[in-house]
């Protein structure tokens with residue numbers, strides 16, 4: 533297969549393969565390993581304070597001199613109203629009861645103690661660090677930020693989950709569109725509707741490709757040569773891969789989480805709002821069963837902040853019933869080799885496969 537294309541030229545990489553940004557999983561080591569293997573590594577900075585963003589970018593630069601992307605969340609944040617505060621307090625009380633019942637020691641902050649991230653501060657940090665590729669999800673950048681980033685020659689990658697979202701991104705001048713199929717692990721990037729679009733990758737990618745004129749990256753379910761080549765056939769110029777890297781040496785997941793993934797069955801993979809208030813795909817567990825479809829789900833990022841210490845504390849006790857382990861629909865071996873090896877193996881498999889089907 534001919535790998536060189538519009539995206540390898542734009543990103544200055546050997547392969548149009550993008551290691552997906554995965555907050556909580558991606559490390560500077562993973563990002564650098566992907567870039568060093570000739571792909572585009574992505575560093576997940578979503579919701580992190582600007583100082584932390586700078587620290588992670590600096591660490592990554594020490595490990596690679598190749599291009600890599602940084603990724604941020606650009607969601608709108610609901611103002612704190614008396615109604616929201618009231619609902620927050622009820623949810624907090626309920627979560628505290630769950631924690632006590634399950635003997636988990638966790639802190640549940642008051643709504644006014646929550647630290648909210650302003651993505652504009654992250655953009656300042658990104659420019660300061662001279663990052664040249666920025667991907668984003670959960671919305672679109674505002675006009676001023678787009679102009680500011682473009683003045684600084686930053687390439688912008690926006691995430692869509694419907695044709696309508698793709699058109700919004702294209703119209704505002706975003707350079708590359710990442711189409712996220714419903715198969716994808718982690719949070720949905722949706723931003724236009726209250727009820728999220730649940731369009732399968734096959735339909736969505738083909739329709740976005742028919743309707744927009746900027747390069748397309750596809751994300752969702754790619755885990756081998758067949759799935760990569762299928763997305764190429766449907767119009768993808770680039771291939772963003774997340775779940776395939778969850779078990780790697782550079783993944784920040786703990787061993788018990790990697791083991792849980794390796795025992796995963798297809799009927800355990802669900803789309804849930806219960807941990808963060810935003811739909812995300814991951815492994816069903818006791819917390820999801822108790823909270824999903826209940827009245828105790830706040831809008832993102834409030835639910836995410838409120839459950840943060842519960843998740844952290846459960847993680848430190850290796851309690852997979854109360855942590856969010858995100859994963860996509862393509863179950864794979866979650867192999868424990870390095871990110872670079874996973875990429876090399878995939879490239880080799882694609883080359884052999886393309887040779888076979890010629």
Ligand SMILES: Cc1cc2nc3c(=O)[nH]c(=O)nc-3n(C[C@H](O)[C@H](O)[C@H](O)COP(=O)(O)O)c2cc1C
Nearest residue numbers: 552554555669716717718751752753774775858860
């Ligand atoms: C654990 C995990 C965390 C994720 N975190 C982010 C993130 O921080 N930013 C983002 O844009 N996408 C995030 N995603 C979504 C990926 O960018 C991508 O859409 C997805 O992994 C592709 O589907 P796949 O997992 O089937 O490969 C995450 C995915 C996973 C599995």
